[in-house]
Amino acid sequence: MTVHVLLFAAAKAAIGQATVAVELPAAPRVADIRAELQRRFPALQPLLARSWIAVNQQVAAVDYPVAASDEVAWIPPVSGG
Amino acid sequence: MLELVEATIDLAQVLAAVQDPRAGASLLFVGTTREYTGDQRTTELHYECYPAMARQQLQHLAEQARRQWPLTAVALVHRLGPVPIGEASVAIAVSAPHRAAAFSAGQWLLDTLKQQVAIWKREQFADGTQVWQHPDSSGAGISATPSPAHD
Numbered sequence: 637m638t639v640h641v642l643l644f645a646a647a648k649a650a651i652g653q654a655t656v657a658v659e660l661p662a663a664p665r666v667a668d669i670r671a672e673l674q675r676r677f678p679a680l681q682p683l684l685a686r687s688w689i690a691v692n693q694q695v696a697a698v699d700y701p702v703a704a705s706d707e708v709a710w711i712p713p714v715s716g717g
Numbered sequence: 718m719l720e721l722v723e724a725t726i727d728l729a730q731v732l733a734a735v736q737d738p739r740a741g742a743s744l745l746f747v748g749t750t751r752e753y754t755g756d757q758r759t760t761e762l763h764y765e766c767y768p769a770m771a772r773q774q775l776q777h778l779a780e781q782a783r784r785q786w787p788l789t790a791v792a793l794v795h796r797l798g799p800v801p802i803g804e805a806s807v808a809i810a811v812s813a814p815h816r817a818a819a820f821s822a823g824q825w826l827l828d829t830l831k832q833q834v835a836i837w838k839r840e841q842f843a844d845g846t847q848v849w850q851h852p853d854s855s856g857a858g859i860s861a862t863p864s865p866a867h868d
Contacts, residue, residue, distance in 0.1 A: 644767055644837060645849040645851065646851055649849060686851065690767075690770055690835070693769050694770075707769075709770065709835075711770075712837065712849070712851045713851040713852055714831070714832070714833065714835060714836060714837060715836070715837050715850040715851060715852055716795060716807065716830055716831060716834045716835075716836025717795070717807045717830050717831040717834075717836070
């Protein structure tokens with residue numbers, strides 16, 4: 637299953653795109669997204685480790701299941717305000 | 718008033734948005750771009766957000782504040798894009814019948830916005846370097862998960 641992960645801030649700057657398509661096994665969970673992002677972008681692993689993954693605009697735990705229609709985002713540590 | 722704006726924040730408008738005859742206290746917090754942090758000179762901050770998530774989160778913050786404290790109104794406005802020195806990046810206004818709730822809720826809203834809302838700042842320094850700020854809140858890895866969260 638292909639999931640398009642929205643990118644922001646340092647992740648977006650490093651990867652150079654606003655989204656990245658990741659290939660996942662069937663019935664993926666957030667953990668699978670993290671693992672695939674880590675594999676694709678090893679230099680960003682320290683940032684990823686401190687980041688949230690959001691599914692449909694809400695932070696999701698690692699075992700949360702992801703559907704093909706879900707909106708997924710890599711949320712690095714926030715710094716608003 | 719819960720807004721993400723791309724231009725100068727109208728601070729008078731933010732304060733006016735919480736005026737209520739039931740309120741004895743109104744509070745306006747303004748966060749501005751600071752020029753010096755220690756010896757480092759900042760020349761500009763640039764803010765980016767995940768709009769769909771940030772908007773929901775601002776809504777949720779206002780609702781949570783109103784559940785936790787007796788308030789008459791809440792306004793949250795964050796600016797996006799470049800914010801020069803001395804200009805406002807965020808404005809938070811609350812009103813309440815009594816001042817204790819206004820002070821407490823105002824502080825909580827700012828602190829929680831800074832911990833949870835999907836907004837990021839890129840800091841530009843006097844030497845021209847630009848750094849996205851991704852603070853480590855506790856040093857223990859992933860910081861407090863915003864609620865509601867998927868389990």
